[in-house]
Amino acid sequence: MIMPFKMALRSIGANKMRALLTMLGIIIGVMALVVLVSLVNGATTSVTDRMASLGSNYVQAYIWGGGGSGGEGVTIDELEEWVESEPLIESVAPQSASNAMAKFGSKSQNMTVCGTTPSYYEINGLKLTAGRFLKTADLQNNSRVCVLGPSTADTLVGYTDCIGDEISLDGLRYSVVGVLGKSDSLMYSGYGENVIYIPFTSLIRQFPEMSGSIDNFYATAPEGTPMRDAENAVRSYLADRVGQDDWGNDNFYVYSMDIMEGTMDQVTSIFSMLLGGIASISLIVGGIGIMNIMLVTVTERTREIGIRKAVGATRGTILRQFLIEAIMLCMMGCLAGIFLSWCILRLANEVVADMSMSFAMSGNVVWISVVFCFAIGLIFGLYPANKAAKMQPIDALHYGG
């Protein structure tokens, strides 16, 4: 069983330069395939990471009918208790909003007031230009502090350097502790930019029409948890807590940026396939090179084939011998190509080290290229091998002598 491999290896070794040149086609093809696909994967991973850091990796939930017909509704304490026990959720930020007449000096304006918690800041990828965001202590003390949205400072106050100034909301005075800058979050969520953030507890206390239950919250998952899982965790919690109304409709709605991730994945796979397809063409060209050289080899060794047949080699034996040689040539090129790709990717990693990108050789593409090379060796080796196998022993024996 080992014999045909030895023979193939020897006949490849007999023409090292030729074998190398032939393999070059396969080597370049494999390198194109592995390197391109790995680069696309690396680049998309870094884009996806960046998107996640822009605040797109949260789950948003809406609850209605809380305290009404459907159920009890969820209070902030209950929600936080649940988060503690749920490993798929890292943090939550409730938000409830009301309208209030905001006054600063002589200016007054009807504005959205949003009650929330400190984690809202991170989940939504907000940025401060001055001061700080809400703190846990603010919630515990029902403090009258507020953080102004990016355009609130402009429209209401008139200048951004207003930390420590006081504004009044429906008559109650709140001191400004922070001003938000324009956020580069892709999904600017919540109530737009013209908004005033106050502690959730303060909102409930000041605006009697707000019940103690949350009507809307954000949740994030720990690093590495698929958004779909987090989304399902939130969904099953809410199904349990608020359930359905009398008509069998859910009293809540949950969605996440999972769709976004899905789209991104699709884009990646389309790119990978596109580039992989282009690279495959060069592999096929390499395969034609193999076929060409195998045809030359078969002609050169016509006499040898005759001798082998005379001493008892069957068609199958000859076919196998040349097929193994073609496949071996392909696989050697494939391995060399994979090794060189690995070197190139390491080099690329060095170059982009400071661009927060990294290129790993993806295992899938390695397997694909191995299988592909094998198939190419088989397909392009079949014709020359068959030509060898079909030779008549007498014709072959008298060839060129």
Next chain:
Amino acid sequence: MIDLKDVSKVYQVGDERVHALNHVTMHIYPKEFVSIIGPSGSGKSTLMNIIGCLDTADAGIYRLEGVPIWDYSENELARVRNRKIGFIFQNFNLIPKLSAAENVELPLIYRGVRGAERARRVAEALERAGLKNRAPHLPTELSGGQQQRVASARALVTEPSLLLADEPTGNLDSKTSREIMEILHELHEQGNTVVLITHDNDIARQAKRSLHILDGRVSEVTL
């Protein structure tokens, strides 16, 4: 042993049909040493191809050890060649990339003989051909006589029932020719059937019996 009855082989050369073999009937008995002699173009190569199962006849019956070789598939012919026939060619027909030992090993590989057994038989055949210490050499490193010895070792290693020598001395000087002929005699004495094809009367005369072939017809001659 070998039994040809009315065997014909026709080649089409241009518009002309050439009877390479024209109703040949002949017998070769076991353990005989027969020479077939004829000038070039007489059809002796065709005869050898048919006897050696490298080719099949167009008409007539060829029996090898009582088995009719007729309508055999290529693979069946290959099997018969492998098991029953040992070839010694004029131009040695050794594979240049393989060493002497590997050339001898070849028919055993195709026969499916296992490693240790194979090595033993190769060593034995080389020793019988007097090439014990030439085993690792490539054919190009050997003299013509030595190459023909390798070829005869290859022919013998499968212990074939028929040894077919096609002008085995054609490319050799008279001294090595004698050596090769000695080997053939030796093999004959060991109980092998030897068929020697030649155009050289002196060589042919060394056989116990000679058949003459001319224009595709075979006749018995006494030299």
